[in-house]
Amino acid sequence: MYFKSAYDIREKYLRKEMLPTIFCPGCGIGSALQYTLRAIDDLGMNPDEIVWVSGIGCSSRVPGYVNFDGLHTTHGRALAFATGIKLANPDLKIIAFMGDGDTSAIGGNHFIHAIRRNLDVTVILINNFTYGMTGGQVAPTTLRGLKGTTAPYGQFENPFDIAGLAVAAGANYVARWSVFNYIQGINSIKKALQKEGFTLVEFLSPCPVSFGRRNRMKTAPELLRWYQRITVPLNKAKKMPPEELEGKVVIGEFVDRDRPGLIKAYREYIKRAKKAMGWEE
Amino acid sequence: MRYPFPTGKNDFIQGNEAIARAAILAGCRFYAGYPITPASEIFEAMALYMPLVDGVSIQMEDEIGSIAAIIGASWAGAKAMTATSGPGFSLMQENLGYAVMTETPIVVVNMMRGGPSTGQPTLPAQGDIMQSIWGTHGDHMLIVLSPSTVQEAFDFTIRAFNLAEKYRTPVVLLGDAEIAHMRERVYIPHPDDVEVINRKLPESEEEHKLPFGDPHGDGIPPMPIFGRGYRTYVTGLTHDEIGHPKTVEAEIHERLIKRIYGKILGHREDIISYEEFELEDADVAIVSTGIVSRSAIRAVKMLREKGVKAGLLKLHTVWPFDFDMIEELAERVRKIYVPEMNLGQLYHLVKEGADGKAEVELIPKIGGEVHTPMEIAEKVVG
């Protein structure tokens, strides 16, 4: 793989007047953003045909920094807005940049229904196990025992496996990596961008300031080392008994299939309607 | 262009059906909704018609998703609508504010039923007048239209789209369960005879650069559409003319919000619409909106027969509100009566407008029935 310099990527795709970003030192969002831009660049996609959509949270600020059309919406609703954009203009490619709380808590219902419909969208999910922007509250992804300001004695609920949820709901492509796995990450985004239907690439992404600090991992390297400890590649995980997987996060490519996307289904539906009315053969 | 319903002739259809047909004739090609009584027939008509005109009709997972989808569709260039009733309208409030803040043309229909909460799903009410004006949080401005007949439901739907496009704003069409389900004669015009206004797209360099600016001094920036190379960033955060978030700069927030107020209030004469009935020599006036106006017209006729010089001011727009017009009316008449199907909402606006120049009396009615003409006339006679 030939790598353009980060400087070139930045020059080509970012809105310079919007920099610096609001992201804290050590934050992983910039890495996931860079992987996404590299994937777009590698594929030679036309930026004028891509719309970035987001909800609310740190990761949702991303569409503001990239020089594309972008819709920064309300908390949890990015995929519902995306449904409208895509159906109104199927020629547009939609990238939704979302956080774990945004996706699985307030936006959980939109998430599962966007997948059920197989909405043609690529979701880049930043999972930092916390609500970073509002100061480190626990999220539906926070693993048991980890601390947040709203569970200061350690999370007592079960975490959501968002990628697993996406597979079960019927997504066409689902992968999860940590931002440490950059080659796999970029390759997954490239795959996702080229498929119809719902595609999701989840990144475990460090939030040293709001999350790490409360969990004895004050710096990004500490968080990355922690990811190394808790992540288990899919092939290995398949051979492990469930007890051993307790508290672990499986990474890899979970599904890659080609069910018809929403746009294709709706086009068929229009034909069916016109046929039913005798307007078309 | 082939239409899936007869045009250029009279039909006998429900208010809900009329709204759907009007939307399609106004150019609406995107509908997202969620089933709810008494608005579902709008969705069902859209579901039937939209694929036939190469438009989209999609059932979302809830009303939050419905309004989100139509806002997205609007930015992708489509004229878009959703319809609901009280509980769903409450759920839509956050994104209604988003549409105000991002200056997105959309039409939201609220067919009012008895509330609060689940209330009286099948029965008409006017309890959402204040919510339609002030339902979302923060300082905001939008347009609210209120029909009283099926023909008005049709005409005002077209107007709602035109105002939304012209002023880059959400427009609420405030109907009720009675108009929703009532069937009435309505003239469906030939498509060529329908006045359709489309949003302005940025053309000049300045318009292109400042999608949230004021390039023409009328407060209404042309609207870029996604996918045409404008590279617009749209956010619900306070933003500058370019669209960049500026969340702590007081003057930028003030400039943005005041422009959003101004683009509506500065064009009140174009937006506000009403009808007068027997008001020239009136001694007492009735001010009403929506379905109750029909009882009020009858009441005026009954009162006139009895020698009472009564007249009616029937408001087609609920918001913006013409306080000055009410003040002038209050100077001319002895007393103003406000019949409405709630415990006092429009009444407060009228009272503010009258500014003490005439006594204002509320004629409230709740429970699910429209006032009878007699109920209004008796109150006026005293």
Added chain:
Amino acid sequence: MRKEVLFSGFGGQGVILAGVILGRAAAVYEDLYAVQTQAYGPESRGGASMAGVVISDEPIDYPKVMAPDYAVLFSQEAYNKYIHSMRKGGTVVVEEELVPSRDTAAEKSLKVYALPLTELAEQTTGLSLTMNILTLGLLVEATGIVGREAIERAVLDAVPKGTEELNLKALHRGFEIGARIRDGES
């Protein structure tokens, strides 16, 4: 000319449809103004139902029926509820088999046609559910609210495909009975 017509019975008798067809005949085929409102319980089938139709040659203000000029009453409940709300001298069509208990005092100031409508429909088409259409024919012919052609066209617009002939048969039988009633009266 404001004429108020009320149809009432229980769900499944086609009460609302009868109102819709009459309104359509007036609005679309007679160039009159017409409005139809309705009321029914929350149940989909079997509850009490009512359709009101107002017809006029000028725009209609209050859309609801206040004191019916004409009423069609298909059940005892409907009869009890509406017989006293009639305009003086108004016309009432009653399904006599379903309204066994009548108020002779109230009927004194009205023109009342009590007929075994369900049975008549069954004799005519073999289907009791064409009773609403037969009654429409009867009402229209006896009162002249709208013309024969208008109601015929409105019936054809409203009934399911494949049932046109059946419904026209019921309608025409209604015309015959209506004409007999009218001529017997005059």
